[in-house]
Amino acid sequence: MNEKVLTAAKVLYDFHHQERPTNHADFILTMGSHDLRPAEHAAELFLQGKADFIVAAGGFGKITRDLWQIPEAEKYAEIMRAAGVPADKIFIENESTNSGQNFQFTKRLLASKQITVRSGLIVSKTYLGRRAMATAQRQWPEVDWYIDSPAIPFEQYPTVDVPLERMIALMVGDTQRLLTYPDRGFQVPVTMPDRVLGAYEYLIAQGYTTYLQ
Known part of the structure; x- marks a missing residue:
């Protein structure tokens, strides 16, 4: 990768x-x-x-x-x-x-x-x-x-049961939901910094789209 x-x-x-x-x-x-x-x-x-x-x-x-x-x-x-x-x-x-x-x-x-x-x-x-x-x-x-969730650094989070590729795709999907779900009444709005939006868009361009809606 x-x-x-x-x-x-x-x-x-x-x-x-x-x-x-x-x-x-x-x-x-x-x-x-x-x-x-x-x-x-x-x-x-x-x-x-x-x-x-x-x-x-x-x-x-x-x-x-x-x-x-x-x-x-x-x-x-x-x-x-x-x-x-x-x-x-x-x-x-x-x-x-x-x-x-x-x-x-x-x-x-x-x-x-x-x-x-x-x-x-x-x-x-x-x-x-x-x-x-x-x-x-x-x-x-x-x-x-x-x-209060497990305090695990990014580098240590992936495991055999939580493979990195899937994890990245899930994070991309969750980022999309933060953007779209407030208008659907599912979540309160969340402010997203430009660098996060940029990372999200880059990962979509790289093909991490499995969990997008």
């Missing part, structure tokens, strides 16, 4: 990685994906006392529908229980297929259990952070949202 592609990808990665940590929130919402590290990180945060319970959210997404036999939320819950999170502190929302539904369906789940929350701590893929927060603020604005 040429250096210009890597440089542009890092620009997107650094832009999408957003943090707003907190000492405590009412609950943690983990946004499911093919990357298992958010589940591990959510377990760590819970065991540090950062929240009272966890919602593992996610059914089968565009990648996991071809990879796993069980929904993302159930896979995440397995990991969190193995890490020491009590089973009765994990609620499972296993029907959502996109980021907006992660919040919509979790809101519905908690309402069905008559659980009221005022603050939430999002745990997502590192490079989904900015879109996760923008989505939460639109879909569930009554909650004060924080976000």
Whole structure:
């Protein structure tokens, strides 16, 4: 992979990685994906006392529908229980297929259990952070949202299970959604610097278009 592609990808990665940590929130919402590290990180945060319970959210997404036999939320819950999170502190929302539904369906789940929350701590893929927060603020604005995702440098993020080529294509798709989803009512608007737009357009020109809509 040429250096210009890597440089542009890092620009997107650094832009999408957003943090707003907190000492405590009412609950943690983990946004499911093919990357298992958010589940591990959510377990760590819970065991540090950062929240009272966890919602593992996610059914089968565009990648996991071809990879796993069980929904993302159930896979995440397995990991969190193995890490020491009590089973009765994990609620499972296993029907959502996109980021907006992660919040919509979790809101519905908690309402069905008559659980009221005022603050939430999002745990997502590192490079989904900015879109996760923008989505939460639109879909569930009554909650004060924080976000704390795995602090992994761009160079160390790709793995066998999270290949670099796919990761770049996903970031390009998420950048497009930040640009188009506010007008569709899915997310709050996000200001995008020129250098991020330039990196996005360059990567599209290089063929990273798999997850564009």
